[in-house]
Amino acid sequence: MNxxxxxxxxxxxxxxxxxxPVSSRRQFISRLAAISAGITVAAPLARSAIAEGTDxxxxxxxxxxxxxxxxxxxxxxxxxxxxxIDPRVTxxxxxxDRLDLTGTKKGCDRGACGACTVHINGKRVLSCLxxxxxxxxxxxxxxxxxxxxxxxxxxxxxxxxxxxxxxxxCTPGQIMSxxxxxxxxxxxxxxxxxxxxSGNLCRCGAYxxxxxxxxxxAQRMKSGG
Amino acid sequence: MRPFTYQVPxxxxxxxxxxxQDAEFIAGGTTLIDLMKLEVMTPSHLVDINRLxxxxxxxxxxxxxxxxxxxxxxxxxxxxxxxxxxxxxxALLKSASAQLRNMASMGGNLLQRTRxxxxxxxxxxxxxxxxxxxxxxxxxWNRTHAILGTSSSCxxxxxxxxxxxxxxxxxSILLQDRNQDRVLKLDDFYRVPGETPDKENxxxxxxxxxxxxxxxxxxxxxxxxxxxxxxxSYEFALASVAAALDVDGDQIRDARIAVGGVGxxxxxxxxxxxxxxxxxxxxxxxxxxxxLATEGAQPLRHNAFxxxxxxxxxxxxLMNLETLA
Numbered sequence: 075m076n077x078x079x080x081x082x083x084x085x086x087x088x089x090x091x092x093x094x095p096v097s098s099r100r101q102f103i104s105r106l107a108a109i110s111a112g113i114t115v116a117a118p119l120a121r122s123a124i125a126e127g128t129d130x131x132x133x134x135x136x137x138x139x140x141x142x143x144x145x146x147x148x149x150x151x152x153x154x155x156x157x158x159i160d161p162r163v164t165x166x167x168x169x170x171d172r173l174d175l176t177g178t179k180k181g182c183d184r185g186a187c188g189a190c191t192v193h194i195n196g197k198r199v200l201s202c203l204x205x206x207x208x209x210x211x212x213x214x215x216x217x218x219x220x221x222x223x224x225x226x227x228x229x230x231x232x233x234x235x236x237x238x239x240x241x242x243x244c245t246p247g248q249i250m251s252x253x254x255x256x257x258x259x260x261x262x263x264x265x266x267x268x269x270x271x272s273g274n275l276c277r278c279g280a281y282x283x284x285x286x287x288x289x290x291x292a293q294r295m296k297s298g299g
Numbered sequence: 300m301r302p303f304t305y306q307v308p309x310x311x312x313x314x315x316x317x318x319x320q321d322a323e324f325i326a327g328g329t330t331l332i333d334l335m336k337l338e339v340m341t342p343s344h345l346v347d348i349n350r351l352x353x354x355x356x357x358x359x360x361x362x363x364x365x366x367x368x369x370x371x372x373x374x375x376x377x378x379x380x381x382x383x384x385x386x387x388x389x390a391l392l393k394s395a396s397a398q399l400r401n402m403a404s405m406g407g408n409l410l411q412r413t414r415x416x417x418x419x420x421x422x423x424x425x426x427x428x429x430x431x432x433x434x435x436x437x438x439x440w441n442r443t444h445a446i447l448g449t450s451s452s453c454x455x456x457x458x459x460x461x462x463x464x465x466x467x468x469x470x471s472i473l474l475q476d477r478n479q480d481r482v483l484k485l486d487d488f489y490r491v492p493g494e495t496p497d498k499e500n501x502x503x504x505x506x507x508x509x510x511x512x513x514x515x516x517x518x519x520x521x522x523x524x525x526x527x528x529x530x531x532s533y534e535f536a537l538a539s540v541a542a543a544l545d546v547d548g549d550q551i552r553d554a555r556i557a558v559g560g561v562g563x564x565x566x567x568x569x570x571x572x573x574x575x576x577x578x579x580x581x582x583x584x585x586x587x588x589x590x591l592a593t594e595g596a597q598p599l600r601h602n603a604f605x606x607x608x609x610x611x612x613x614x615x616x617l618m619n620l621e622t623l624a
Contacts, residue, residue, distance in 0.1 A: 161305040197401045272532035273396020
């Protein structure tokens, strides 16, 4: 259960918590889970101290030995953010609940619908299947980061021109995914757009207008507009 | 999601330390985080391997080498993979969605878990998830399940398209742990369920897939991945075929063929291959060979259609290759 003896020098140990008040809800839950899983409490607590001292400096998330929280820094829409977070929290929940950027939507929360699509370092990904700790040190762009002041991103403008939505719930994810689709060069035909946008579901069925919007935006972006 | 601790090692040596039975590696996370939310998988420690130096796509004199952390999307669109190993590119592009392909690693793809609904639902028994608890799929809803390699313990299909293409091309994987490196044929890496469906492959605890090695094959350039499914995109296979042909005039010099969506592991078809080699390149040859694909098949109540479907998919795939003269 414990680390390899050779790495013992890198492991920092936690203060002994047995017999003392539990210091945080997180630890309490962790202890409960450990008990219900039928494993000793000592092992997971000791493991929460696993932190590769040198590796964690600067570049890597730092494990907080007190609360089991991890401090991460990331850039969201160009703004540096520093957050202490439970490692279980997804990037989606971090964006919405901690940073109050509620443009990114939670649809299925299982990687099946695309409503939560954001960009990490310019690539479209699903924020519901990304742990926030995994985005440490990365640049995240959400739908709020697209417009320049009052000037909409060409894809946003095209979605309005082409009426590329009805209820609008999937729209932020559609727009973030559409930018990826255009940047990747997959707008050669309606079929190609459909194939490379298949990860974004629209229950209203606005698909034909979404395809039109992507074609329009691709043209404008090619001509520098 | 159950609590866990998290760590980001910077070397393979550190990543393959002994973290105990309930630790898991995480790369793209597209399978693991999904299954952790469902509490199908409940690791208490995550070892994030994304900073390990196991990347790179290289064509060498021996063939193709792909670092295990390369993203599915990057490999699919790599110009030399597209031109020299089209079956790999096509299998990847027909997997998941563009977003998931930007996240999921090549190594992780090979280790993804089955989509069997009973496996994913912790309120039902499942021998793969909870050994000895039973298999409701055998007498339950089994339209998408396997007809080849099944046992009385498990009938779940292996979900990877990439693995089918790699098995067809006789690919190997490099496995590394603290003490040793070893190379295994991917076909030998996967296990049929037998009485232990929870043991899906030959990976040891703490061992990592670090590289995929595809041999240089004359047939690879003329290869195809054909996937039949309930919807045209963003769906798992009902039946899929990875096929490669090397031809000499009107004669088949070499053939490689494996099928997906029908087996408990990516299903290699050496008998079909033997039935193609040395034969004339035509539909009669393909149809005769395809019949051998389902020898020993054990259809269930809802999936008997897969027997004919996979045979026809094989013929269609080979006919696609025939026209690529």
